[in-house]
Amino acid sequence: MAFMFTVSPDFTPDHLSGWYIFNTWLQKQTGEGIHLEMYDDFNSQRQAIKDDKVDLIYANPFDAAMLVREKGFLPLVKADGTADEAIIAVNADNKVEDVAHLSPGVKVAYTDDPDVKMMGMIMLEPGDLDATNIVPVISDTYVLVAKHLLKGEADVGIFLAEAYDDLSSVIKKQLRILVRSQISVIHHALMIGPNLQHKREEIQQMLLNMNNEDKGQGVLKSLGFSGWGKVDDEEMEFMIDLMDTLVM
Amino acid sequence: MIYDMKPEDIIGEYKEVTLQLYRSIARKILYTEIETPYPDGKLIVSTTDPDGVITHVNQSFIDMSGYMEEELVGAPHSILRHPDMPPAAFKDLWDTVKKGEKWQGFVKNLRKDGGYYWVKATVIPNVRNGKVVGYTSVRRKPSRTKVEECIKLYPTLF
Ligand SMILES: Cc1cc2nc3c(=O)[nH]c(=O)nc-3n(C[C@H](O)[C@H](O)[C@H](O)COP(=O)(O)O)c2cc1C
Numbered sequence: 001m002a003f004m005f006t007v008s009p010d011f012t013p014d015h016l017s018g019w020y021i022f023n024t025w026l027q028k029q030t031g032e033g034i035h036l037e038m039y040d041d042f043n044s045q046r047q048a049i050k051d052d053k054v055d056l057i058y059a060n061p062f063d064a065a066m067l068v069r070e071k072g073f074l075p076l077v078k079a080d081g082t083a084d085e086a087i088i089a090v091n092a093d094n095k096v097e098d099v100a101h102l103s104p105g106v107k108v109a110y111t112d113d114p115d116v117k118m119m120g121m122i123m124l125e126p127g128d129l130d131a132t133n134i135v136p137v138i139s140d141t142y143v144l145v146a147k148h149l150l151k152g153e154a155d156v157g158i159f160l161a162e163a164y165d166d167l168s169s170v171i172k173k174q175l176r177i178l179v180r181s182q183i184s185v186i187h188h189a190l191m192i193g194p195n196l197q198h199k200r201e202e203i204q205q206m207l208l209n210m211n212n213e214d215k216g217q218g219v220l221k222s223l224g225f226s227g228w229g230k231v232d233d234e235e236m237e238f239m240i241d242l243m244d245t246l247v248m
Numbered sequence: 249m250i251y252d253m254k255p256e257d258i259i260g261e262y263k264e265v266t267l268q269l270y271r272s273i274a275r276k277i278l279y280t281e282i283e284t285p286y287p288d289g290k291l292i293v294s295t296t297d298p299d300g301v302i303t304h305v306n307q308s309f310i311d312m313s314g315y316m317e318e319e320l321v322g323a324p325h326s327i328l329r330h331p332d333m334p335p336a337a338f339k340d341l342w343d344t345v346k347k348g349e350k351w352q353g354f355v356k357n358l359r360k361d362g363g364y365y366w367v368k369a370t371v372i373p374n375v376r377n378g379k380v381v382g383y384t385s386v387r388r389k390p391s392r393t394k395v396e397e398c399i400k401l402y403p404t405l406f
Contacts (some may be wrong), residue, residue: 099288100392123289125368126389181289185306237376238384242293245350245370245386 002033003055003196006048008188009039010060010113012163013141018222019058025219029206030199042112055193060084061186062114065240073191074200075236077207077228084186085161086119088179091149099126099178102156104133109145109154112138115186118246120158123179146171185239189231204230250323252276258362269326270300277331282363284312292367292387298380300325300342314360330358334405345373345383354390354398366395 005026007019016038023036034056039045046063048054049071059067061084067073090096106129110117121130137154139145142163148154150171161180164172190207192200210216211227220227250269253276255262260280267275292312295304305313305320313320313328320327329338333356344351351371356364367387373380 122388126286126391128391128393179289183289183291185293237374238295241372241374241384242291242386245372245384246388 002035004048004053005034005036005056006039006045006054007036007058008060008063009041009045010111010116010160011058012166012224015222015224018219018224021222022219025215026203030203032196032199042114052193055196057191057193058188059191060113060115060188061239061243062118064189064191064236065243067191067193068236068240072194074197074233075231076190076192076200076204078187078189078231079223079225080227080229082162082187082225083184084115084119084188085181085183086116086123087159087161087164087177087181088120088123089146089149089157089159089164089175089177090155091152092174092176094155094176096155096178099124099129102127102129104129106134106156107137107154108134108156108158109137109139109148110158111140111142111145113160115243116160117158119181119183119186122246123181124156143167143171146175150174185242187239189236190228250275250327253278253360253362257360260362262362265331267329267331269324269329271324273324273326275326275329277329277358278362279331279358279364280362282361284359284363284365286365286367286387286389287312288389290389293384294320294325295374295382295384296325297382300383302327303382312359312365313357314363319360328357330356330364332356332364332402334402336405337402341371345371348373348375348380354394355387356398356402366390366398368394 005023020036023034027034096102110120137148139148142159145157145159146167149157207228208230211220250273258278260282262278262280265277267277269275290308292308293306294302294309297303302320302323302325305317310317337353341351353369355367355369357367358364368390369385369387371383371385374382374384
């Protein structure tokens with residue numbers, strides 16, 4: 001029986017092939033059969049987790065809590081120098097200078113990326129905005145969030161900071177950032193499920209060494225990462241506690 | 249440890265009051281009417297042991313409180329206690345987290361320089377292997393409307 005590996009559906013599509021390359025590398029290194037399964041949306045992935053089908057997952061911070069507390073997953077590593085941050089942006093022509101100047105009924109574009117949406121909604125709170133008094137403009141991708149702002153179909157956009165920074169300069173020139181989060185302790189993590197945990201230390205060590213060998217470096221590059229950093233149990237517990245304080 | 253506030257640390261005109269804190273700690277408080285706005289996009293984070301003694305603070309906490317990290321870690325969290333905060337708020341906080349539940353409220357915090365800042369705070373118990381090993385608080389930028397409501401409400405709760 002092959003183990004099953006999956007990646008949070010909020011990964012940037014540019015790195016889709018990178019995850020397949022990574023999975024091939026992982027199989028070679030561990031000598032285990034590992035099957036990479038990509039889900040298009042959060043719901044189908046969550047169902048697979050519920051059904052105990054997943055053994056290894058590059059998880060978003062939102063799912064990490066459930067994975068640790070309900071499914072017995074443990075953290076392995078996170079990508080070096082990456083943190084999940086969110087940006088609130090408006091059309092450059094918008095007169096609004098501060099979130100506090102926004103009013104109920106404002107049209108907010110966002111994707112179904114759960115932690116980014118949560119951080120974005122927290123940044124809208126100082127303007128007395130919440131899920132009950134905004135008009136959601138659900139968008140499939142961050143590029144579409146930007147397009148909604150450019151076309152005036154949304155007043156405010158919530159972006160993953162990385163995705164915003166990757167937008168073309170032509171688009172960025174027509175947008176303006178109101179708030180950029182600087183939380184720095186919320187991040188995705190590669191996590192390992194109960195069926196594979198006897199290999200935890202071995203796999204963790206391989207991943208930490210990855211940027212010291214030529215092949216590994218190439219694989220990391222295809223993922224857009226410079227290397228992996230260790231995540232210990234307490235760091236993960238701390239992040240989960242922190243997420244817990246933010247969900248209400 | 250927690251010390252009386254010193255006039256040389258205070259910026260601006262101040263008033264003086266002695267606060268009776270938990271465990272019979274009496275602290276001389278010097279406070280001004282100078283507000284420091286909550287920084288956009290940041291979270292202020294601290295962790296305490298089960299008794300409310302600070303064990304960890306993040307950089308935003310240090311920046312907003314005006315203290316150095318060494319002064320904060322090891323001090324009771326009441327080092328931030330502002331005289332305008334009604335004691336009932338903190339009783340409710342402790343009653344709630346001791347039940348293992350999450351507490352949320354708006355808090356006016358005292359800075360080392362005598363000034364203040366408002367936060368929307370959430371406090372949760374840190375459960376490890378089924379045991380509460382401490383508490384974590386995460387503060388975010390409050391809405392001005394909510395702060396104005398508290399400014400009216402809190403004096404009635406003394
Ligand atoms: C995790 C945590 C965070 C706290 N944060 C604050 C705070 O920011 N400001 C504050 O005045 N009290 C805070 N408290 C409550 C204090 O421990 C204390 O109860 C309060 O300042 C009142 O002082 P007293 O209990 O000595 O009367 C916090 C408590 C916990 C457990």
